[in-house]
Amino acid sequence: MSTAPTPDRALTVLGALLVVTGAPLALLAVAAPDLLVTVYSIAATAGTPTDGGPAMRLGAAISGALTLGWGVLLGLLGRGLPLRSAALASAVAWYVLDSGASLVLGFGWNALSNTGFLAAFVLLLWPRRSSVAGTAARSGA
Numbered sequence: 001m002s003t004a005p006t007p008d009r010a011l012t013v014l015g016a017l018l019v020v021t022g023a024p025l026a027l028l029a030v031a032a033p034d035l036l037v038t039v040y041s042i043a044a045t046a047g048t049p050t051d052g053g054p055a056m057r058l059g060a061a062i063s064g065a066l067t068l069g070w071g072v073l074l075g076l077l078g079r080g081l082p083l084r085s086a087a088l089a090s091a092v093a094w095y096v097l098d099s100g101a102s103l104v105l106g107f108g109w110n111a112l113s114n115t116g117f118l119a120a121f122v123l124l125l126w127p128r129r130s131s132v133a134g135t136a137a138r139s140g141a
Contacts (some may be wrong), residue, residue: 001049003137004028005140006080007079008077008078010078012077012078012079014071014074014075015071015073015074017077018068018071018075019075021071022065022069023064023068026063026065026098026101026109027046028064029057029064029101030104033057033113037056038107040091053104054107058101058102058107058110061097061102062098062110064097066094067074067100068093068094068097072086072090072094073086084125084127091118091122092118092121095117095118098110099111099114132138
């Protein structure tokens with residue numbers, strides 16, 4: 001007997017909160033660097049670089065993309081999606097935002113390294129016909 005994941009409203013809400021904070025942070029790094037500097041300057045502690053340079057913008061974009069990825073993962077798990085499917089969707093969301101921002105900001109090497117990580121997610125998590133058939137046989141379907 002197979003049990004479907006149970007939806008969890010708290011995970012769904014937490015996921016949504018992470019998505020709506022992560023995506024804008026990454027996009028801010030690309031589209032509005034002056035605003036990004038202002039935001040970081042307000043929250044900065046002594047010694048934190050807030051010059052708005054390329055490294056700071058890349059860091060904000062990566063942080064935003066990672067936050068978005070976590071949000072997608074938790075949101076999909078909260079809606080009852082199986083872990084493997086949620087993790088794969090999360091990796092794709094992270095990859096698109098992180099790599100896109102990296103390319104726009106001139107850090108193509110980061111997009112290239114991201115491609116290796118995405119390939120690992122796809123190779124390890126993509127549903128295989130044999131594993132689906134095996135699961136159905138074990139569950140009595």
